[in-house]
Amino acid sequence: MPRNAVGSALAIFLLLLTVEAGAQSKDYELAQLVNERSRYMFDLQRAYWVLLDVRNGKSSDFDAAATTARKMGDIIERFSSLMRRGTARGEAPGSRAKPKIWSASEEFSAAVASFRDQAIHFAEVAERENLDEYTAEFEAFTSACTTCHGLRPSSGGRFRFAFNE
Numbered sequence: 001m002p003r004n005a006v007g008s009a010l011a012i013f014l015l016l017l018t019v020e021a022g023a024q025s026k027d028y029e030l031a032q033l034v035n036e037r038s039r040y041m042f043d044l045q046r047a048y049w050v051l052l053d054v055r056n057g058k059s060s061d062f063d064a065a066a067t068t069a070r071k072m073g074d075i076i077e078r079f080s081s082l083m084r085r086g087t088a089r090g091e092a093p094g095s096r097a098k099p100k101i102w103s104a105s106e107e108f109s110a111a112v113a114s115f116r117d118q119a120i121h122f123a124e125v126a127e128r129e130n131l132d133e134y135t136a137e138f139e140a141f142t143s144a145c146t147t148c149h150g151l152r153p154s155s156g157g158r159f160r161f162a163f164n165e
Contacts, residue, residue, distance in 0.1 A: 031092065033084070033087055033092065034087060034093065034095045037095075037097075040075050040078055040079035042153075043075050044072055044075055044079070045153060047072050050064055050068040051065050051138065054126070054134060055134065055135055062126045062127065062128075065126040066124075066126035067123075069120070069122040069123035070119065070120065070123045073117075076112055076115050076119070077116060080112045085102050088101070096160050098158070098159050100159060108159055111144075111148050111159070114144055114147065115144040115145065115148075118144035121137070122137055122141045150162075
């Protein structure tokens with residue numbers, strides 16, 4: 001009799017351990033997903049500086065600007081593929097995503113598509129190497145960025161909580 005009780009207790013312990021490990025594993029996977037999204041946003045931010053340097057006259061490398069703008073279109077596609085339900089702030093460790101991404105999914109998808117299209121268009125403008133046209137289009141491109149959030153990395157907006165929110 002005591003052997004059965006010990007065996008049952010051990011089985012229950014192992015079951016609870018497995019359930020806890022599964023929960024930790026899920027949290028780890030969600031944290032990894034959020035970290036990957038953050039890396040893509042950092043890549044976009046770093047790329048933005050390449051474009052800004054041309055706009056501000058610190059660089060005249062229009063080829064680099066065109067290549068960078070195209071890459072930004074690709075990056076936003078990869079980023080948006082990681083915006084899965086259950087990864088909003090409070091659901092996934094480290095997430096700043098607002099639940100509105102999923103409740104207004106058509107609006108979010110439209111913003112992503114607009115950013116991608118604007119990045120491609122901006123690359124075409126950069127290829128023409130006309131600083132006046134580039135400067136005018138830069139403002140439109142920046143507006144595509146700020147559709148979802150402010151320009152500062154710590155900012156919030158329609159689809160992202162600010163760091164201090």
